Amino acid sequence: MSIDKEREPDMRLRNTLFVLALALCAMTAGAISAQSDIVIDFYFPSATANDAEGIFQRYADQFQEENPGITINPVFSGSYTDTRNTILTELQGGGAGPDVAVMLSIDLYSFAEEGYIVPAQTFIDAMDDGQAYVDDFFPALMANGMDEMGNVWSIPFQRSTPILYYNADLLAEAGYDSPPTNNAELVEIAQALTTDDRDGLLVPVAGGFPIWMYQSFAIAYGRNIVGDDPTEVYFNTPEAVEAVEFVRSLGTDLGVGPAGGAAWGDTPVAFLAEQAAMIYHTTGNLTRILSGADFEVGVWYLPSGPAGEDGAGYGAPTGGGNLYIFDDGSKSDAELDAIWKWVMFLSSPEIQSDWGATTGYIASNAAAWETEPLASLALEHPQYGVARDQLQHAGKEFSSYATITIQGIINGTLESILTGEAEDAQAAMDAAQAQIDGILADYR
Amino acid sequence: MARDALHRPPRKSLLSLLQPYILVAPTLILVLMFNVAPAFRTINDSLHKPARGLGAAGKPPEFVALGNFQDLFDDEHYMGKRFLRTLRNTIVFALATVGIGVPLGLLTALLLNRPQPLLGVWRFAVFYPSLLPLIGAASIWSFIFSDSIGLANAILKTFGHPGLNWLGDRNLVLLSVIIINIWKQAGYFMIFFLAGLQNIPRDIYESASLDGAGPAQQFAYLTLPLLRRTLLFVAVISFTFAFQTVEQLQALGEGGPADSANLLLYLIFQNISERRNWGYVNAMTIVLIGVVLSFTLSNFLLFERDETDR
Numbered sequence: 001m002s003i004d005k006e007r008e009p010d011m012r013l014r015n016t017l018f019v020l021a022l023a024l025c026a027m028t029a030g031a032i033s034a035q036s037d038i039v040i041d042f043y044f045p046s047a048t049a050n051d052a053e054g055i056f057q058r059y060a061d062q063f064q065e066e067n068p069g070i071t072i073n074p075v076f077s078g079s080y081t082d083t084r085n086t087i088l089t090e091l092q093g094g095g096a097g098p099d100v101a102v103m104l105s106i107d108l109y110s111f112a113e114e115g116y117i118v119p120a121q122t123f124i125d126a127m128d129d130g131q132a133y134v135d136d137f138f139p140a141l142m143a144n145g146m147d148e149m150g151n152v153w154s155i156p157f158q159r160s161t162p163i164l165y166y167n168a169d170l171l172a173e174a175g176y177d178s179p180p181t182n183n184a185e186l187v188e189i190a191q192a193l194t195t196d197d198r199d200g201l202l203v204p205v206a207g208g209f210p211i212w213m214y215q216s217f218a219i220a221y222g223r224n225i226v227g228d229d230p231t232e233v234y235f236n237t238p239e240a241v242e243a244v245e246f247v248r249s250l251g252t253d254l255g256v257g258p259a260g261g262a263a264w265g266d267t268p269v270a271f272l273a274e275q276a277a278m279i280y281h282t283t284g285n286l287t288r289i290l291s292g293a294d295f296e297v298g299v300w301y302l303p304s305g306p307a308g309e310d311g312a313g314y315g316a317p318t319g320g321g322n323l324y325i326f327d328d329g330s331k332s333d334a335e336l337d338a339i340w341k342w343v344m345f346l347s348s349p350e351i352q353s354d355w356g357a358t359t360g361y362i363a364s365n366a367a368a369w370e371t372e373p374l375a376s377l378a379l380e381h382p383q384y385g386v387a388r389d390q391l392q393h394a395g396k397e398f399s400s401y402a403t404i405t406i407q408g409i410i411n412g413t414l415e416s417i418l419t420g421e422a423e424d425a426q427a428a429m430d431a432a433q434a435q436i437d438g439i440l441a442d443y444r
Numbered sequence: 445m446a447r448d449a450l451h452r453p454p455r456k457s458l459l460s461l462l463q464p465y466i467l468v469a470p471t472l473i474l475v476l477m478f479n480v481a482p483a484f485r486t487i488n489d490s491l492h493k494p495a496r497g498l499g500a501a502g503k504p505p506e507f508v509a510l511g512n513f514q515d516l517f518d519d520e521h522y523m524g525k526r527f528l529r530t531l532r533n534t535i536v537f538a539l540a541t542v543g544i545g546v547p548l549g550l551l552t553a554l555l556l557n558r559p560q561p562l563l564g565v566w567r568f569a570v571f572y573p574s575l576l577p578l579i580g581a582a583s584i585w586s587f588i589f590s591d592s593i594g595l596a597n598a599i600l601k602t603f604g605h606p607g608l609n610w611l612g613d614r615n616l617v618l619l620s621v622i623i624i625n626i627w628k629q630a631g632y633f634m635i636f637f638l639a640g641l642q643n644i645p646r647d648i649y650e651s652a653s654l655d656g657a658g659p660a661q662q663f664a665y666l667t668l669p670l671l672r673r674t675l676l677f678v679a680v681i682s683f684t685f686a687f688q689t690v691e692q693l694q695a696l697g698e699g700g701p702a703d704s705a706n707l708l709l710y711l712i713f714q715n716i717s718e719r720r721n722w723g724y725v726n727a728m729t730i731v732l733i734g735v736v737l738s739f740t741l742s743n744f745l746l747f748e749r750d751e752t753d754r
Binding site for chain 1: 496497498500501502521522525526586590591592593609611612613614697698700701702703704714715716717718719720721
């Protein structure tokens with residue numbers, strides 16, 4: 001009896017193991033049977049409040065119907081930052097990571113440096129009409145996806161750019177029939193519309209990410225802080241200094257907005273509540289603002305700076321996410337072929353038109369604007385076309401080697417100037433430039 | 445002989461000899477894998493600088509001894525500038541949340557430890573912030589503190605004040621984060637104090653008042669000494685929490701402007717993704733653990749010594 005009792009747990013253990021083994025066999029069999037399909041893991045972030053998961057599932061279903069034998073596995077991966085960190089953590093830990101991912105267009109050098117991504121150029125070169133495919137994208141949207149040699153690495157997908165939103169009713173009340181087209185007019189109208197309860201102009205440079213909005217001013221003052229060479233940054237040029245001094249003066253001497261700038265998320269809310277007459281914000285919010293406003297919303301190019309009396313001083317950086325292809329050299333031709341098909345599908349005029357109309361991102365190729373549903377929408381709301389047309393003046397978004405670190409230095413410096421901590425903008429920017437050059441020296 | 449045979453322990457099989465080790469193994473392996481090994485790796489990585497520049501991905505890191513720590517304490521260095529500012533913020537933040545949050549928790553516990561109408565409602569009202577998910581609570585506060593549309597400024601404006609830029613003014617933003625933290629934690633601390641207070645027998649107070657001790661004396665000479673254990677415990681967890689703050693910053697401007705409200709753990713998180721900063725990230729982690737560990741240890745050592753003295 002006692003022996004039997006002692007053995008009982010053993011038997012139970014053996015039984016459990018047996019069941020586990022069976023389950024394992026079943027799972028392996030399942031995995032093998034599913035392997036006949038090529039599965040593409042597709043990671044995407046969401047920077048908008050829309051139902052991105054639902055939309056991507058719809059695209060995946062449509063793609064799978066047209067391409068039997070390929071399965072798309074869409075994975076929602078949080079914010080842009082979450083997505084980058086998730087992918088880096090997976091790959092650095094030896095994991096598989098995604099096959100295709102939407103990441104910020106400025107993430108290029110971080111991932112190329114690590115050897116995780118492959119250039120789209122290889123696939124484009126293998127196409128019959130590769131050049132035509134590339135030429136259909138708006139050139140400004142290609143700038144961040146290319147290296148200094150002109151090789152295309154990533155394909156524009158959900159792109160945006162800052163534009164000027166204005167409350168046309170308030171402007172009309174004050175006697176202005178058209179929006180400001182240069183900085184002098186901008187200040188004049190903003191001052192005329194500033195009251196105790198209302199800001200004349202909100203530029204969202206507070207809240208962690210001033211560099212993007214600031215770049216609009218740097219470009220309008222005549223020199224972007226970044227060029228084609230990812231080892232060069234131009235942060236202490238006279239134009240860069242004047243640009244930040246102008247932004248600072250909006251909240252101090254000119255008194256048209258809060259000192260230190262407005263916070264990113266508050267800005268559209270204040271605009272919709274008519275507590276701000278004009279705002280700088282992303283085109284990514286166009287749909288939300290148009291549908292949420294009780295007044296006539298005007299949209300125009302960001303006003304031009306002193307660089308161009310002839311209109312050449314317009315300028316805004318581009319922003320948003322591109323499609324990246326991941327391969328460490330282990331993927332088969334069939335897999336790579338399927339991956340490229342998915343990228344082509346997502347960047348096709350048909351999907352770009354749908355995605356642009358649903359989200360407000362700028363559809364990235366010209367043909368998408370002649371495709372439904374975007375074609376009708378742009379006709380109905382000409383505001384959508386403004387962002388597209390501003391692209392002819394748009395510049396490259398900040399991106400370099402060690403982008404994250406250098407962006408951190410620039411953001412911190414801009415914030416300390418804008419909040420008045422660093423009174424001497426030139427000195428602060430010289431110090432930052434020295435730190436940046438020290439980092440970039442590793443890459444020159 | 446016969447007695448010897450009787451007393452000889454039964455021969456153990458190999459399995460039964462190994463049994464304790466087998467039983468401990470799962471825990472031991474997990475602790476080694478997830479606690480000990482990462483700790484050693486962190487120490488090791490903090491003494492190295494990763495390879496930088498083009499084609500760095502496959503190259504081994506370079507041994508720099510305490511070089512990373514030197515950079516961290518160099519105000520001219522890009523990481524040192526951020527680290528020193530953030531370290532200072534973290535210390536201010538910890539002292540403020542401990543120095544205000546803990547007494548506030550004690551005060552509410554004292555107020556809510558006496559019978560009164562709606563006692564349950566009051567206790568719940570004070571405790572309820574600690575039930576909220578931190579990121580959600582911080583999002584609510586980001587609305588309250590919003591410059592143009594926020595509740596805080598709406599209230600200030602009814603009193604004729606033009607309003608404050610709570611999250612944009614570099615002199616206010618750390619204060620805003622401290623306020624949220626205290627609001628969130630005071631109720632949680634209250635629960636510990638309430639439990640402590642209810643363990644103090646009533647009759648001590650009765651005899652004290654018979655001896656003519658007023659409420660202030662009773663508090664200073666009875667309540668406080670008898671709550672010492674709780675007080676120390678709450679102070680330690682409050683201090684430790686302060687060093688673990690991340691969520692509020694994520695929702696409230698990411699530690700900016702210019703790191704004026706940044707805290708150590710969040711700075712570490714912000715710099716994890718770029719290879720070149722891994723040495724710094726590990727060095728900062730060691731500083732963080734060092735501060736928390738030495739505070740906690742010294743508290744417990746002081747406490748233990750006092751206990752044995754008694």
